[in-house]
Amino acid sequence: GESVGLHLPTLSVQEGDNSIINCAYSNSASDYFIWYKQESGKGPQFIIDIRSNMDKRQGQRVTVLLNKTVKHLSLQIAATQPGDSAVYFCAGAYNTDKLIFGTGTRLQVFP
Amino acid sequence: AAGVIQSPRHLIKEKRETATLKCYPIPRHDTVYWYQQGPGQDPQFLISFYEKMQSDKGSIPDRFSAQQFSDYHSELNMSSLELGDSALYFCASSLGRYDTQYFGPGTRLTVL
Numbered sequence: 615g616e617s618v619g620l621h622l623p624t625l626s627v628q629e630g631d632n633s634i635i636n637c638a639y640s641n642s643a644s645d646y647f648i649w650y651k652q653e654s655g656k657g658p659q660f661i662i663d664i665r666s667n668m669d670k671r672q673g674q675r676v677t678v679l680l681n682k683t684v685k686h687l688s689l690q691i692a693a694t695q696p697g698d699s700a701v702y703f704c705a706g707a708y709n710t711d712k713l714i715f716g717t718g719t720r721l722q723v724f725p
Numbered sequence: 726a727a728g729v730i731q732s733p734r735h736l737i738k739e740k741r742e743t744a745t746l747k748c749y750p751i752p753r754h755d756t757v758y759w760y761q762q763g764p765g766q767d768p769q770f771l772i773s774f775y776e777k778m779q780s781d782k783g784s785i786p787d788r789f790s791a792q793q794f795s796d797y798h799s800e801l802n803m804s805s806l807e808l809g810d811s812a813l814y815f816c817a818s819s820l821g822r823y824d825t826q827y828f829g830p831g832t833r834l835t836v837l
Contacts, residue, residue, distance in 0.1 A: 663825055
């Protein structure tokens with residue numbers, strides 16, 4: 615079946631360090647992946663997305679890497695700031711409207 | 726920039742009551758999605774609409790129904806509410822199917 619899962623439930627980093635959040639998916643037919651940031655009591659906020667014909671995409675302070683061989687996705691946040699503290703979800707779409715979300719990873723940034 | 730609007734933001738109902746959640750997509754977005762998020766869980770897809778027609782369906786209970794109107798807003802109707810329906814309900818919209826989904830702030834439903 616389809617599933618998208620995260621390796622770690624909590625990630626603690628020091629302010630200024632780089633953060634890497636990982637995600638694995640099971641359906642090799644998946645063609646679209648998204649990273650969302652969710653702060654407490656708020657809706658998921660779009661960060662960055664990537665399609666299966668790419669292996670890397672960069673945004674402002676964020677980079678998403680896609681390794682289709684091992685069905686792995688990662689989100690890298692450069693120079694992590696306190697405002698980056700949140701739960702991060704990866705989600706995949708498999709030729710349908712619906713996003714399949716993975717289990718969130720809580721990112722904690724310490725001063 | 727305009728975002729997805731959801732109302733109400735908070736809703737408290739008794740068991741077996743009904744509830745209606747509303748979603749107003751980002752202007753020009755023609756696709757609307759509904760998700761349910763339980764405490765400490767990831768969002769689960771319920772249903773989606775494209776150009777006022779149901780386009781995909783997920784784990785939506787038969788007690789729930791939804792529709793998209795001519796102005797593209799959508800309503801999620803929930804009947805015979807159960808305690809387990811207590812959750813955050815998110816609406817998302819996109820400009821066309823398979824495009825980036827932007828989420829609203831959610832409606833927190835509490836069933837007592």
